[in-house]
Amino acid sequence: xxxxxxxxxxxxxxxxxxxxxxxxxxxxxxxxxxxxxxxxxxxxxxxxxxxxxxxxxxxxxxxxxxxxxxxxxxxxxxxxxxxxxxxxxxxxxxxxxxxxxxxxxxxxxxxxxxxxxxxxxxxxxxxxxxxxxxxxxxxxxxxxxxxxxxxxxxxxxxxxxxxxxxxxxxxxxxxxxxxxxxxxxxxxxxxxxxxxxxxxxxxxxxxxxxxxxxxxxxxxxxxxxxxxxxxxxxxxxxxxxxxxxxxxxxxxxxxxxxxxxxxxxxxxxxxxxxxxxxxxxxxxxxxxxxxxxxxxxxxxxxxxxxxxxxxxxxxxxxxxxxxxxxxxxxxxxxxxxxxxxxxxxxxxxxxxxxxxxxxxxxxxxxxxxxxxxxxxxxxxxxxxxxxxxxxxxxxxxxxxxxxxxxxxxxxxxxxxxxxxxx
DNA sequence: TCTGGGGTCCTAGGACCC
DNA sequence: TCTGGGGTCCTAGGACCC
Numbered sequence: 431x432x433x434x435x436x437x438x439x440x441x442x443x444x445x446x447x448x449x450x451x452x453x454x455x456x457x458x459x460x461x462x463x464x465x466x467x468x469x470x471x472x473x474x475x476x477x478x479x480x481x482x483x484x485x486x487x488x489x490x491x492x493x494x495x496x497x498x499x500x501x502x503x504x505x506x507x508x509x510x511x512x513x514x515x516x517x518x519x520x521x522x523x524x525x526x527x528x529x530x531x532x533x534x535x536x537x538x539x540x541x542x543x544x545x546x547x548x549x550x551x552x553x554x555x556x557x558x559x560x561x562x563x564x565x566x567x568x569x570x571x572x573x574x575x576x577x578x579x580x581x582x583x584x585x586x587x588x589x590x591x592x593x594x595x596x597x598x599x600x601x602x603x604x605x606x607x608x609x610x611x612x613x614x615x616x617x618x619x620x621x622x623x624x625x626x627x628x629x630x631x632x633x634x635x636x637x638x639x640x641x642x643x644x645x646x647x648x649x650x651x652x653x654x655x656x657x658x659x660x661x662x663x664x665x666x667x668x669x670x671x672x673x674x675x676x677x678x679x680x681x682x683x684x685x686x687x688x689x690x691x692x693x694x695x696x697x698x699x700x701x702x703x704x705x706x707x708x709x710x711x712x713x714x715x716x717x718x719x720x721x722x723x724x725x726x727x728x729x730x731x732x733x734x735x736x737x738x739x740x741x742x743x744x745x746x747x748x749x750x751x752x753x754x755x756x757x758x759x760x761x762x763x764x765x766x767x768x769x770x771x772x773x774x775x776x777x778x779x780x781x782x783x784x785x786x787x788x789x790x791x792x793x794x795x796x797x798x799x800x801x802x803x804x805x806x807x808x809x810x811x812x813x814x815x816x817x818x819x820x821x822x823x824x825x826x827x828x829x830x831x832x833x834x835x836x837x838x839x840x841x842x843x844x845x846x847x848x849x850x851x852x
Numbered sequence: 853t854c855t856g857g858g859g860t861c862c863t864a865g866g867a868c869c870c
Numbered sequence: 871t872c873t874g875g876g877g878t879c880c881t882a883g884g885a886c887c888c
Contacts, residue, residue, distance in 0.1 A: 463856070465854075468857095674859075676858055
């Protein structure tokens, strides 16, 4: 059996931990630039808000119901996520962190010693006690069914946070009740296709015969069908090393001059290089993209990307930034109001062993690696971007994102730690 | 005025090889 | 008129996830 531990409205729950007056109140967390709603509590949903709504269109609702609004603070959420994971790992041997707010547990063998529902309930209570984060847990023979179980656990208070789908009767009942669109692996297009063939519920789909499924769907659809029938086949392993690393942002204000774009691209290139070194990897390609504001039909639209291949794979901030700036210069067109830029690192591989190049012109690779170590040490000790390239700019840039409702980094910055008055 | 960011996997088809 | 068989690699785009 597998179980899926899902943190309820995770970003909102974290904010509520540090703002205790918000229990039972509508809360939502916004995307970067305070653009759209990315997380919201059931109370906020009840006010008529939805995930993905642009917040500026919802100001009336926000004011009327006194919805508490927060800017995204990923540093804070990641730190809290780590605390939840630590608790899981202490209790269960095989824990797979699927996303920032979800983990799969491999419960194989535990059924001999424990009542699985009791075991998961104990885990749920422990997480609540130690972190104040409420979780919902599903238990089932396949991961797709376990995810389904966690949704039931969240929806119906009677389950006390844990729902197990372990018999044929329960499986069929769950499949008949569940929204087809909410099944893991069924997106918009697959839903349309299934509806076209008269499939309305997950049960309809699971009951189709294998030949029909194989002839109408490819591998992903077939796997979902197997999983719904209780046959585990989705092997989500933990990602050790990303294949691509991307840093991109919409700008707080549109910019048109090359200097501002350069500053943004350099900043994103350096952030990407940081992540790259963090996973002990090197990359061989650097891609830069820039685009105008697609929502402003009155302005001239433009979007372009360029890729540059390096002769020797690297994780050097300076080399990667130089490559990114070359890409930018090749696609920059004056007179456009730009709204977004981004840097993607590709062809990522392990930093050792490193394939060298006979005609490498950079004779100082070793010294530069030491330089990067020094840079990382300083920034780790004194804070992100304490030491950075001059091209990133020294002052606040117009493209910097808006985040007017951001909580302090309570868990990761000693200067922003929570103050408690007794 | 204001509209997010970061990933993975799969497949078809083109280009090329012997 | 007749026009093989069996591969690999790469890329773009689709679909999905959080």
